[in-house]
Amino acid sequence: MCGIVGYIGKEEASEVLLDGLRRLEYRGYDSAGMVVLNGNTLEIRRSVGKLANLEAHLKKHPLTGHAGVGHTRWATHGRPSEENAHPHRDATGRVVVVHNGIIENYMALKAGLQARGVKFESQTDTEVVAHLVGEAIARRRQAPVPLSPPLFVEAVREALSEIKGTYALGIVSADCPEVVIGARRECPLLVGVGENEFFLASDAPAILSRTRNAIFLQDGDLAVLSREKVLLFSIETGQPIERKTTYLPWDALQAEKAGYRHFMLKEIFEQPRSLEDTLRGRLDINELKVHLDTLKLSEEQIKKFRKMTIVACGTSYHAGLMARYLFESWVQAPCDVEIASEFRYRNPLIGPEDLLVAISQSGETADTIAAVRHAKGKGATTLAICNSVGSTLYRECHGKILTHCGPEIGVASTKAFTAQLAVLYVLALYGALLRGTLPRPDVENIMRNLLHLSRWVGEALKTDAGVAALAKKYFHSRNFLFLGRNLNYPIALEGALKLKEISYIHAEGYPSGELKHGPIALIDEDMPVIAIATQGRVYDKVMTNLEEVSARGGRVIALATVGDTRITALTSGHRLDAGHPRIHGPRGQCGAAPTVGLPHRRPPRL
Numbered sequence: 363m364c365g366i367v368g369y370i371g372k373e374e375a376s377e378v379l380l381d382g383l384r385r386l387e388y389r390g391y392d393s394a395g396m397v398v399l400n401g402n403t404l405e406i407r408r409s410v411g412k413l414a415n416l417e418a419h420l421k422k423h424p425l426t427g428h429a430g431v432g433h434t435r436w437a438t439h440g441r442p443s444e445e446n447a448h449p450h451r452d453a454t455g456r457v458v459v460v461h462n463g464i465i466e467n468y469m470a471l472k473a474g475l476q477a478r479g480v481k482f483e484s485q486t487d488t489e490v491v492a493h494l495v496g497e498a499i500a501r502r503r504q505a506p507v508p509l510s511p512p513l514f515v516e517a518v519r520e521a522l523s524e525i526k527g528t529y530a531l532g533i534v535s536a537d538c539p540e541v542v543i544g545a546r547r548e549c550p551l552l553v554g555v556g557e558n559e560f561f562l563a564s565d566a567p568a569i570l571s572r573t574r575n576a577i578f579l580q581d582g583d584l585a586v587l588s589r590e591k592v593l594l595f596s597i598e599t600g601q602p603i604e605r606k607t608t609y610l611p612w613d614a615l616q617a618e619k620a621g622y623r624h625f626m627l628k629e630i631f632e633q634p635r636s637l638e639d640t641l642r643g644r645l646d647i648n649e650l651k652v653h654l655d656t657l658k659l660s661e662e663q664i665k666k667f668r669k670m671t672i673v674a675c676g677t678s679y680h681a682g683l684m685a686r687y688l689f690e691s692w693v694q695a696p697c698d699v700e701i702a703s704e705f706r707y708r709n710p711l712i713g714p715e716d717l718l719v720a721i722s723q724s725g726e727t728a729d730t731i732a733a734v735r736h737a738k739g740k741g742a743t744t745l746a747i748c749n750s751v752g753s754t755l756y757r758e759c760h761g762k763i764l765t766h767c768g769p770e771i772g773v774a775s776t777k778a779f780t781a782q783l784a785v786l787y788v789l790a791l792y793g794a795l796l797r798g799t800l801p802r803p804d805v806e807n808i809m810r811n812l813l814h815l816s817r818w819v820g821e822a823l824k825t826d827a828g829v830a831a832l833a834k835k836y837f838h839s840r841n842f843l844f845l846g847r848n849l850n851y852p853i854a855l856e857g858a859l860k861l862k863e864i865s866y867i868h869a870e871g872y873p874s875g876e877l878k879h880g881p882i883a884l885i886d887e888d889m890p891v892i893a894i895a896t897q898g899r900v901y902d903k904v905m906t907n908l909e910e911v912s913a914r915g916g917r918v919i920a921l922a923t924v925g926d927t928r929i930t931a932l933t934s935g936h937r938l939d940a941g942h943p944r945i946h947g948p949r950g951q952c953g954a955a956p957t958v959g960l961p962h963r964r965p966p967r968l
């Protein structure tokens with residue numbers, strides 16, 4: 363969750379860095395800091411808490427200079443405090459480092475440094491990097507010779523060769539003020555390319571207001587930014603490398619809150635547009651064709667795959683779980699769905715006959731990337747479904763399909779999830795058409811429904827006032843159960859994840875058929891049950907499960923299809939929000955527009 367911004371150019375670095383850090387605030391942090399170089403001196407400012415504290419500190423003690431690096435920290439090693447806030451410096455105080463990631467062997471490295479007399483100022487893992495670079499410089503430099511950029515680069519490479527773990531680093535030295543160094547291993551880092559100015563950033567929104575041209579660093583890359591140019595080297599070999607500059611299709615405005623109270627709310631309301639953008643040009647209902655130009659897998663390849671394995675984490679994993687129902691049912695193809703962090707540490711049976719699909723909003727999730735590399739190593743074909751052009755997954759997978767959400771700034775995924783589902787529906791249709799496994803009227807029906815989807819989601823969003831009323835009524839509950847069946851089971855899991863992540867309320871997602879196998883023991887009026895009970899093949903089964911809940915005195919909040927009177931009758935039937943026609947029901951039953959997952963007129967063959 364930490365953020366890095368670096369700058370070298372003609373502007374006052376402290377202003378550029380503060381502005382960039384502000385644009386990364388959404389990622390969460392508990393302290394912030396920056397270092398600015400001014401000739402052969404450097405100065406550091408750090409503060410605990412909000413960026414406003416750092417800003418106030420900078421007002422009292424301004425920094426002058428045209429190069430530097432800044433950081434927002436989310437504590438991992440050592441409590442949130444000024445001494446643990448980044449940047450960190452070496453024993454001379456002339457080498458300064460900011461870092462995202464985790465140095466896995468820092469305890470051993472720290473012990474070695476302490477044995478050599480180094481005193482530590484913080485409890486962080488990052489500080490070892492500053493000391494190691496400082497020591498490597500001292501070994502290479504015959505004082506009082508100035509430190510040349512090549513010597514600085516060599517010292518950084520030597521230090522990094524000792525480190526095990528993950529990092530995105532920004533490094534400066536007061537003895538080599540003409541450069542800012544960035545290095546990447548399994549943590550995102552990009553270089554923003556301006557005119558006679560360059561930027562480092564852990565995430566694109568930090569630089570979007572200044573440049574739309576970026577070089578995405580890859581694992582093992584080291585970047586040397588000066589006012590005139592950026593040079594890239596391999597950390598391992600020191601050889602120069604070339605990376606192409608990518609034009610970022612997002613503008614700074616898309617990364618702003620646009621009048622919403624917070625990014626998550628804005629992104630929830632962006633779903634109709636994001637679905638429209640994601641589906642645009644991909645469905646041809648007249649010809650009954652699906653266009654997936656960036657798939658880069660031939661029809662023959664697709665027809666021949668023995669099995670498909672989906673890997674992802676968190677919300678993206680839930681999208682994958684939902685897709686399994688589609689692939690098995692429509693494409694009639696075997697489909698496994700795996701949590702990426704488990705997949706990479708098993709010995710999964712995957713080979714050249716298989717397709718691995720990696721789903722990720724960011725395209726930078728380390729476990730998902732590792733799973734892709736593992737599968738590629740075994741000869742499998744890989745396909746990325748992601749939201750980030752130029753990200754690691756986008757670059758490394760054989761085929762790719764983009765979700766066109768624009769930047770998802772809110773850490774809790776919302777519009778990316780529904781756009782992933784839309785892409786997975788399209789992909790399943792594509793497979794079904796190639797294999798001839800769905801009758802044409804079904805294909806037409808599904809396409810028509812997908813083309814209505816954006817409008818329906820817009821309709822569903824009109825329930826917001828009623829949903830807010832429900833939240834007000836129930837927010838004191840400490841536990842929630844989310845139930846769903848079939849396609850709606852992954853949705854229940856996702857609902858529970860969102861509630862946990864955003865409200866810090868404990869929630870579990872369950873397939874409703876499992877209720878009687880244990881969890882029903884927990885049902886009472888203190889455990890609200892959120893049921894996703896839209897009409898479809900398993901509707902009657904879900905109703906039976908909800909009757910079980912009701913019989914135990916449980917309070918049901920149901921997300922149901924508009925016009926469903928049976929579900930309203932399940933309990934006493936008073937309206938929760940008289941002001942809104944779609945929110946109704948006793949003890950919190952909520953009818954919504956047809957859900958994303960279900961074609962409107964004819965249920966899919968699931």
Ligand code: M6R
Nearest residue numbers: 676677678722723724727774775
């Ligand atoms: O960028 P990714 O989709 O690979 O991220 C994976 C998860 O970390 C992510 O989906 C996470 O679970 C959500 N942000 C939670 O809302």
